[in-house]
Amino acid sequence: xTDVPRPAVLRTPLRVPLRLRLLTALPFVLAAAAYLLLxxxxxxxxxxxxxxxxxxxxxxxxxxxxxxxxxxxxxxLLALGAGWTVFVRRNALWxxxxxxxxxxxxxxxxxxxxxxxADPAAVTSPLxxxxxxxAAGAVLALAGHALSRxxxxxxxxxxxxxxEPDAPRLDLGAGEVAGWSRATASAPxxxxxxxxxxxxxxxxxxxxWPLLLVALAVGVPGLALxxxxxxxxxxxxxxxxxxxxxxxVHVPLADIAAADTRDVDALREFGGWGYRVRAxxxxxxxxxxxxxxxxxxxxxxxxxxxxxxxxxxxxxNTLVARRGRL
Amino acid sequence: xxxxxxxxxxxPLGDQIAxxxxxxxxxxTAAPGERLPAxxxxxxxxxxxxxxxxxxxxxxxEEGLIELRRGRGALIVPGAAAPDRARLVTRLREAAxxxxxxxLTEEEFLDLARTxxx
Numbered sequence: 001x002t003d004v005p006r007p008a009v010l011r012t013p014l015r016v017p018l019r020l021r022l023l024t025a026l027p028f029v030l031a032a033a034a035y036l037l038l039x040x041x042x043x044x045x046x047x048x049x050x051x052x053x054x055x056x057x058x059x060x061x062x063x064x065x066x067x068x069x070x071x072x073x074x075x076x077l078l079a080l081g082a083g084w085t086v087f088v089r090r091n092a093l094w095x096x097x098x099x100x101x102x103x104x105x106x107x108x109x110x111x112x113x114x115x116x117x118a119d120p121a122a123v124t125s126p127l128x129x130x131x132x133x134x135a136a137g138a139v140l141a142l143a144g145h146a147l148s149r150x151x152x153x154x155x156x157x158x159x160x161x162x163x164e165p166d167a168p169r170l171d172l173g174a175g176e177v178a179g180w181s182r183a184t185a186s187a188p189x190x191x192x193x194x195x196x197x198x199x200x201x202x203x204x205x206x207x208x209w210p211l212l213l214v215a216l217a218v219g220v221p222g223l224a225l226x227x228x229x230x231x232x233x234x235x236x237x238x239x240x241x242x243x244x245x246x247x248x249v250h251v252p253l254a255d256i257a258a259a260d261t262r263d264v265d266a267l268r269e270f271g272g273w274g275y276r277v278r279a280x281x282x283x284x285x286x287x288x289x290x291x292x293x294x295x296x297x298x299x300x301x302x303x304x305x306x307x308x309x310x311x312x313x314x315x316x317n318t319l320v321a322r323r324g325r326l
Numbered sequence: 327x328x329x330x331x332x333x334x335x336x337x338p339l340g341d342q343i344a345x346x347x348x349x350x351x352x353x354x355t356a357a358p359g360e361r362l363p364a365x366x367x368x369x370x371x372x373x374x375x376x377x378x379x380x381x382x383x384x385x386x387x388e389e390g391l392i393e394l395r396r397g398r399g400a401l402i403v404p405g406a407a408a409p410d411r412a413r414l415v416t417r418l419r420e421a422a423x424x425x426x427x428x429x430l431t432e433e434e435f436l437d438l439a440r441t442x443x444x
Contacts, residue, residue, distance in 0.1 A: 170328075178330040179371030181363040229363065233371035242361075308355055311328050 016088065020151045024088040024096045027140060028081025031104025032074050038108050039070045042115060050114045051123035058124045073107045090151050097144025102137030109133065162324055163258035168314035169321070179233035180315050183242055184306045186226045186286030188273050193222030225274050228284060230292070230304055232312045234319065237294055239284045239304050249275065249284060251302050253323060257295045259316035261309040264291040270303075292316075327356045327363075331372055339374050340381030347386055351402060351412035358408040362392065362400040389415045 039046075043066075050069050053062025064072065080103060084096040109132065113125045163169075172178055200215025227242040236256060240248035266288045270276035276283050283291070283303035292309035294302050294316060306312065327350040331342040350356035362368075365383060369376040383400050386392040391412055393401045402408060425435040 172330065173332060175334040176330050176332045177372050177374075178328060179368065180328045181368065181371065182327060183361055229367075231363070231367065231371060234373065235371075308327075311355065315328065 017151055020088060020090055020093065020148075021085050023093060023144075023147050023151065024085045025081050027097045027100035027104075027144065028077050028084070031100045031107075032077040032081075035073055035077065035104055035107050035111070036070060039066075039073075039111055042111065045115050046111070047114060047117050047120050049120050050111070051117070051120040051125070052110060054125040056127065058126050060121055060123045060125070063120050069111075077103060077107070090148055093148040093151070094141045094144040097147075098137045098141035100137075101140030102133045105133040105136040106130070163317040163320055167258055167260060167317045168310055170311070170314040170318040172315075172318050172322075177234065178315055178318075179231065180312045181229065181231050182306055182308060182312070183227065183229045184286060186273060189222050189226035189286060192273075193219045193226055195219075196222060222274065225284065225286070228286065228304075230306045230312065232292075232315050232319075237292070237302070237304075237312075237316065249302075249304075251294055251296060253316075253319055255297045256316060256320055257297055258320065259292065259294045259313040261313050262291055262293050262303070263289055264293075264303055264305060266305075327360075329368060329372060331374065333374075338381075339378045340385060343368070343372075343379055343382030344385045344389075345416075347382075347402075348389075348391065348412040348416050351391065351409050352416065354409065356402060358402055358406065359404040360402045362402065364399050391415065 046066055048066055049063050050066055051060030051062070052064040052069055053060070055061045077100065080099055081096075084099065088096060106129065109129045110125065113123050113129075114120065117123045170178065196215045196219030200212045200219060203211035203215060224241040224243055228239050229242050231238040231240075234253065235250075236253035237251045237259075238248055239250075240246070264270070264283070264285065266273050266285045269281070270278060270283055270285045273285050273287070276285050280299075281301035281303060283301075284305070285291075285303065286305045289305060290307060290309050291303045291305040292312045294313075296302060327347065329343060329346045331339050331346075333339065335342065337345075347356065347362065351358075362383070363371070365379040366376050369379045372379075383392065383394060386400075387394050389411075391403060391408065393403055395401065403411075422435060425438070430438070
């Protein structure tokens with residue numbers, strides 16, 4: 001394997017159906033429309049300056065002009081909507097509806113709090129409004145999840161793409177069946193996981209109990225990912241914790257275009273250790289160094305740091321090529 | 327560690343699996359103390375019966391190359407001697423096959439081995 005950095009893999013942009021983008025933008029447009037409509041309907045009953053920020057006790061401690069708040073609220077909804085529309089995936093559509101439902105409801109409730117107020121400083125907004133907004137968001141999230149059925153599933157097929165001729169290959173006989181398996185461990189994740197669990201135990205004894213939950217929520221997945229087994233076989237690439245068969249990360253053979261090895265930098269490329277998701281790549285990153293990198297049908301990369309990755313990449317390329325011939 | 331089996335070969339599948347482990351140990355792609363994949367998992371990977379894999383693992387255990395522990399799976403024996411032992415077992419198996427080809431009985435082959443040791 002050469003140490004020269006290879007050119008970035010082909011970046012086929014994931015084709016997001018227009019229908020999915022429209023369904024993503026829709027809740028934000030609806031929320032902005034409802035917000036502007038209510039602000040207009042209630043305009044005679046609202047003071048010129050609205051109480052728009054509240055202390056945890058519910059007393060107003062921040063104020064904005066009526067027109068300015070209408071503009072800021074609408075702008076906020078549209079900006080959130082634009083962000084979601086650009087980055088949406090089919091299985092995340094519910095998140096867009098949740099966001100729109102929560103933000104839109106909260107804005108409308110704040111305007112409602114100001115109805116018939118003589119003095120904005122006397123306006124109060126109970127914390128329960130957050131719960132109401134969350135409930136509205138949850139209802140819309142369900143609606144969004146149901147609507148995602150209107151969108152066809154994303155194309156996850158590498159088709160008959162063949163790895164480049166210079167990609168590593170394995171000399172496998174026509175009748176031969178092969179599998180590759182390797183366990184690998186991460187020192188940073190083990191240390192971090194243990195530290196969090198120890199801190200959680202201390203927190204449980206000395207501090208407020210919710211800290212224990214935080215420590216468990218970070219420490220347990222950290223330790224579970226500290227030792228993983230990587231399998232390459234006729235099903236594709238599978239990475240799972242050595243402690244439990246599920247959850248696992250699986251890239252089906254049909255979704256793999258090519259495989260290669262590369263030295264990855266955990267912090268620079270993935271921003272840390274563990275299961276990492278980035279714009280064009282995801283990975284199970286246990287350390288910096290040798291990694292098996294597969295290019296998926298949609299152009300994204302999946303990387304897993306594992307020793308002897310070259311053998312794994314060679315087997316994957318051979319299996320991919322064999323799939324193409326069948 | 328790479329496992330490759332050929333269902334069409336005359337060599338039993340379990341022996342082929344054992345051979346893969348010996349080979350990996352000898353060429354350094356598997357290290358002493360390393361854990362082998364669970365038998366069920368490997369069977370699923372290769373599309374063979376789980377008992378076939380267990381037969382292979384059992385053979386490796388008889389050769390003193392792995393330890394089988396209930397609930398903890400198969401572990402390559404720790405210690406620097408394991409790769410050399412794997413190479414020795416491989417050569418012994420080759421010698422045994424050659425002896426069979428020459429028409430030697432098991433007793434004659436063992437006598438020969440004993441003589442070589444002396």
